[in-house]
Amino acid sequence: MESETPQSTTTQPQQQPSPEVTLRFLAAPTDVLMAGAMGVHGGRVLEWIDKAAYACAVAWSQSYCVTAYVGHIHFTRPIPSGHIVEVRSRIAYTGRSSMHIVNEVLSADPREGKFTRACDCLVIFVAMDEDRKPKQIPAYEPKTDEEIRVRDAALSRVQLRKAIEEEMLRQSYTDDSTAPELTTRFLAKPTDVNWGGNVHGGTAMQWIDEAATACTMQWSGERTAAVYAGGIRFYRPVHIGDLVEVNARMIRTDARTMSVMIHLRAGDPRQGRETLPVAIHASFAYVSVDLDGNPLAARKFTPVTNEDKRLEQHATKLRELRSTYEPQPLVKPMADTFQLTS
Template sequence: MNSTQSSLTTPSPSITLRFLAAPTDVLTAGSQGVHGGRVLEWIDKAAYACAVGWSGTYCVTAYVGHIHFTRPIPSGHMVEVRSRIVYTGRSTMHIVNEVLSADPRDGLFTRACDCLVIFVAMDENRKSQPVTPYVPVTDEEKRVQQAAISRIDLRNAIEDEMIAQTYSSNSTAPEITHRFLAKPTDINWGGNVHGGTAMEWIDEAATSVTMAWSGERTVAVYAGGVRFYRPVHIGDLVEVTARLVRTDARTMGVMVHLRAGDPRERNEELPLAIHASMTYVAVDYDGNALPARPFTPQTDEDRALRQHAMRLRELRAEYEPMPLVAPTQHKVRFTD
């Protein structure tokens, strides 16, 4: 086999998507940039392409975590979404993603968001299947792999903490539910709703409840513990419920549950498909963070959920995972 043939058959552990941010990527009039849900959709698509390219088979999103939104992406910016595999399990691929953008007139890319996404490789019967192990070579690749491994215990602890909570009508907390049918345009090549599309729905519901509470425009600054339990299909009735659970000086913590199922079977609560924890800040028209309107829990459940949100913060501090990405800024020369 010659070198050209070899390069065609060796899977690449990374991929970069590049495109322009469009006016339709902005959620609200007067916003400083693209909304967090659309950025998450971009990340999921790039990570999916990376996972499929490595595994050679259909893949599903299992987890998205440690999402840091560091600055807005203006409409008209050139966007780069970089996804790279840093660790593999038997059937899982841990993918680090960075979203950078630049004014096309100067080509100076800076980071706007980064996160970790885990995909699972599936066979033709939708059962998990083994993937080729990823073996790091450089010192930086080895460091990032250890950083991904350092997050496994934290991820499990966060998931256990989130599953243990109770959400009922015994609450006075601000809450909003978006309800709609999943459309054919929402699905991926495997026939299920894009994980990124579902995360966009989650962001929209969480944005709704935080804007209603604060009376201001709000933006996502962090998301963690986005756990995928089951797929969403065309025609499913989707219910996305976002509940405000805590506020501090500037931020608002929101828990979101996405449920989905056959609308003809409404005798029981729709099955849980995705559970997520989101953090938002209210901003003025210049994009400056505003003080958060205080929320005081009234019921035992509200007080327990506030403690739950604080415990999630404590867990992240307790485990102190290694950083996945280093500061990045580079100049790109655009060519035809």
């Protein structure tokens, strides 16, 4: 009887997961929030960022991940419908289970193919095991000078993020207010969830932007656009069938901007909306714009109650914190546009 020839048992080296992901697609007419708007609304841009960062986090950790924090986003220009959009996400720093991911959003008229940056930000994801507990992940080790610079920039924001979160958690919100506010309520649908069965972080941020946009439009009597978003903290997941309540309250105005605090609460509707726990807390700033997209002077809000006055000081404090810590820029300034390639 012939003997079997043994098969090779050479072990192939495990390939290092990629620390970056790039998504490219066309901005569609359905990405614009209202007729006549100059470009895609901020909530949809945040959704794109969350999806790209999620793909980057999952590729690195090889597991399901959840959004923990999104911070310090300046929307520098609108993205018109029909533009080619490029969302770049890359790992900057890893903890035991967390991934700090730098994201850039660029766009170009496809007839010209010249990309310019629209915004950038830092997103933190946490890897989860099968029991939905934080899971240890591979450590990311930067090698090039640029990778080290990006890591240091991400680390420079740690203390700022903690200070902002502590300041936001110290505040309370009651009915003792005359501030402009708006609340939306609805049920989370199956089409809102990700592969883990929870609502997409990007979808939730889109809900937040829509409520805050409606609040600022109601106050100003004009179209409004988000120019800044920060301190977006995710406390708990939102599930299919949850009653979702998004409350947007204006807390400060200056010459042009309107500062808005948003709380997203969610839970089982059978338990009543009075006890809905906070799932997400966020801070946004908006400007009114004319038909050509030019910023207008903000209608002034004057705080009346003690709570309104305290929250106005809270908005001022958040601005001071961002000036005090002076975090390093996450991305280098673009010297010029760059040409579309295949």
